[in-house]
Amino acid sequence: MNLFTQIRALVVESLDVLVAQGKLPAGLDYANVAVEPPRDAAHGDMATNAAMVLAKPSGLKPRDIAEALAEKLGADDRIAEAQVAGPGFLNLRLSQGLWQSVVRTILTDGAGFGRSDMGQGEKVNVEYVSANPTGPLHVGHTRGAVFGDALASLLDYAGYDVTREYYINDGGAQVDVLARSVYLRYLEAHGQEVAFEDGTYPGDYLIPVGQALKDKVGDAFVDKGEDVWLAEVRSFATDAMMDLIRADLAQLGVKMDVFFSEKSLYGTGRIEAAIDDLKSKGLIYVGVLEPPKGKTPDDWEPREQTLFKSTDYGDDVDRPIMKSDGSWTYFAPDIAYHYDKVSRGFDHLIDVFGADHGGYVKRMKAAVAALSENRVPLDIKLTQLVKLFKNGEPFKMSKRAGTFVTLRDVVDQVGPDVTRFVMLTRKNDAPLDFDFDKVLEQSKDNPVFYVQYAHARVCSVLRKAGEAGIAVDDATLAAADLAKLDHEAELTLARKLAEWPRLVEIAARTHEPHRVAFYLYELASELHALWNRGNDIPALRFLQEGDSATSQAKIALVRATNVVISAGLGILGVKPVEEMR
Numbered sequence: 001m002n003l004f005t006q007i008r009a010l011v012v013e014s015l016d017v018l019v020a021q022g023k024l025p026a027g028l029d030y031a032n033v034a035v036e037p038p039r040d041a042a043h044g045d046m047a048t049n050a051a052m053v054l055a056k057p058s059g060l061k062p063r064d065i066a067e068a069l070a071e072k073l074g075a076d077d078r079i080a081e082a083q084v085a086g087p088g089f090l091n092l093r094l095s096q097g098l099w100q101s102v103v104r105t106i107l108t109d110g111a112g113f114g115r116s117d118m119g120q121g122e123k124v125n126v127e128y129v130s131a132n133p134t135g136p137l138h139v140g141h142t143r144g145a146v147f148g149d150a151l152a153s154l155l156d157y158a159g160y161d162v163t164r165e166y167y168i169n170d171g172g173a174q175v176d177v178l179a180r181s182v183y184l185r186y187l188e189a190h191g192q193e194v195a196f197e198d199g200t201y202p203g204d205y206l207i208p209v210g211q212a213l214k215d216k217v218g219d220a221f222v223d224k225g226e227d228v229w230l231a232e233v234r235s236f237a238t239d240a241m242m243d244l245i246r247a248d249l250a251q252l253g254v255k256m257d258v259f260f261s262e263k264s265l266y267g268t269g270r271i272e273a274a275i276d277d278l279k280s281k282g283l284i285y286v287g288v289l290e291p292p293k294g295k296t297p298d299d300w301e302p303r304e305q306t307l308f309k310s311t312d313y314g315d316d317v318d319r320p321i322m323k324s325d326g327s328w329t330y331f332a333p334d335i336a337y338h339y340d341k342v343s344r345g346f347d348h349l350i351d352v353f354g355a356d357h358g359g360y361v362k363r364m365k366a367a368v369a370a371l372s373e374n375r376v377p378l379d380i381k382l383t384q385l386v387k388l389f390k391n392g393e394p395f396k397m398s399k400r401a402g403t404f405v406t407l408r409d410v411v412d413q414v415g416p417d418v419t420r421f422v423m424l425t426r427k428n429d430a431p432l433d434f435d436f437d438k439v440l441e442q443s444k445d446n447p448v449f450y451v452q453y454a455h456a457r458v459c460s461v462l463r464k465a466g467e468a469g470i471a472v473d474d475a476t477l478a479a480a481d482l483a484k485l486d487h488e489a490e491l492t493l494a495r496k497l498a499e500w501p502r503l504v505e506i507a508a509r510t511h512e513p514h515r516v517a518f519y520l521y522e523l524a525s526e527l528h529a530l531w532n533r534g535n536d537i538p539a540l541r542f543l544q545e546g547d548s549a550t551s552q553a554k555i556a557l558v559r560a561t562n563v564v565i566s567a568g569l570g571i572l573g574v575k576p577v578e579e580m581r
Contacts (some may be wrong), residue, residue, distance in 0.1 A: 001105045001113070002501035004046065007078070007092065008035040011048050014072035023068050025058050035092075037499075044083065044091035045495065051088035062088025099494040100482040106497060106560035107478035111567055114500045118508060119160030125341050126152040128352035129249070129256075130167040133241040134178045136205055137248045137407040140354055143432065144383045145407070146423040146573070148352040149254045150513035151381070153571045158508035163346070164257045170238050171262035171333060177201065178241065179234035183221070185210025186233070190222055203404075209240045248407045253416050253573050265336045271328060274339035274371070275321060283309045283370055289317060308335070313366035334360075335367045342372045349378045350511060355429075358382055379511055383428045389435040414439055417574045421448035424517040424572055442580075444528075447521045451565060452577045454524035457531060458562040459578040461542045465555055470548045477556035484553040487540060489533050493526045493557060500564050513571065520568045527561050 011033060018024040033054070038047040051066035058065065063084060070082035070090055081093040106113045128148025131141045149164070156162045169175075181201040184194040189211045196202035213221075213236055221229040242259070249255070265271050278284050287307050306322035308331070321332045341349055349368060353360065361380045368378040388395035388405055395405050411419050413436055422439050425447055426432045442449050465472045485494065499519070507515040534541040542558055544550045566576045 003498045004502045044093045046092045048090045066090045102498045103560045107474045114504050117159040122347040124160045124348040125163045125346040126350045127165045132169045133238050138404045139386050142407045143423050146420045147428050154513045166256045166259045168261045178237045182237040186213045189214040251411045265333045271336040274336040310366035313369040315362045315366040319363045351380045355384045384431045386432045420573050424514050451520045451524045454527045455565045455576045456580045458558045480552040480556050489530050496526045
């Protein structure tokens, strides 16, 4: 039940009545008529711009339209007051009964409250993490994993058919470097002294991989040339790293539907098929790019190359897909991978990249637009860096040195729930400070504690009510006399609950799961405020001694709050707690 959608429908119905009465001309387009929260909550519960957007096409003054519309809306039982403001905005106050009905709806719908059919079952592919399989996931990958997973859950909640996907970058030179690094650990497992030169991975995480390789092949590769062992060690090492990465993701509660191998694109004709598709559209040519201004990118050569005409689709320059020596650039398999996604029938594509991939955004959008003939939109979300602090000191990361902070390091110290919630307390493209001390504080300044505490507080109320012999099952609470919820503090909490369905749709439409975390903090704040008011005003306490009917009405409100908190935490991948230690 989206109240904003309901009231907008009432506005449209009222406009139609005005048309039927000849007070508005027929044929008006209501597409831009909106019902939203007012900029100032003191002005009312909702506001509509109907008179403003219809004034010009109707040839009438906006205030005249607003006054006529206010009269129609005021006749509906759901509207307590319709007041014209300024040149023609219309502020609405809703009846207490409508806010009280939100509580009943939540208890009746349960976990389904706020779920939307906005997505209409459209197929969405969300690709995230996609870290090189050269080591365990670090804290930067953690943010991308949490963001992508929460976004996928949010879109599912909003009615989309979502596929979670990981692209295994196992086709590039970095996997050869991994194989050589594992081979050194393999020699070390045989008792040899080894030296890790620049360009290898010296991290201790490869020690067990080297030992496992020894257990598998014995001394078959000792002191042999790369032509003997490179291919097999490369495959062995990649599989070992992917097992490690899957285990890391499981620690965080992330489970992928698809793991797609870049290597599967090579030697199978799949890259060639994607490029042929672009050729058939006249988008591939041989030419020489102008030298770039400033820093020279890796894929620029001052000679003829095979280029993709990406400027036809909004890119700054055309992009090389084949080098002058006939080998593919890094961009070519990425084109083929997205061609595969388009071919699988997805209606929307979302890629979650680290901030260092910002230069790839325009070229990938251009490629998908060309491959799908502008049918399939691609949204690329960049996740900014995470700065770690402990005891007031910053942690440093260096993947090559083997001293980086891993996903597992973070989860082991604070747990998956805290990790996930904190990673969503900033918009994805804003830097995030993760302070190990602060995220474990039990205070209002720690959002995950504050939200979990709200849920636990309600659970304690339900337990005490049960001990007092008061029935608190959802069916009984939904049937309570909710007219007893008439204090402004109670109605304020009900209003916040009513925002949930609209918030879900906005967050899903904008691909911004952090909005859910922000909303949960605000909802928890209203619950805590009502709880604290009860310390001063006995009539606001949830358990009214000797009055089970009033107690049930008040408990219905806070139980509805828990339903929404639980749903929101579910989207974020965080388990609600029933007791705080």
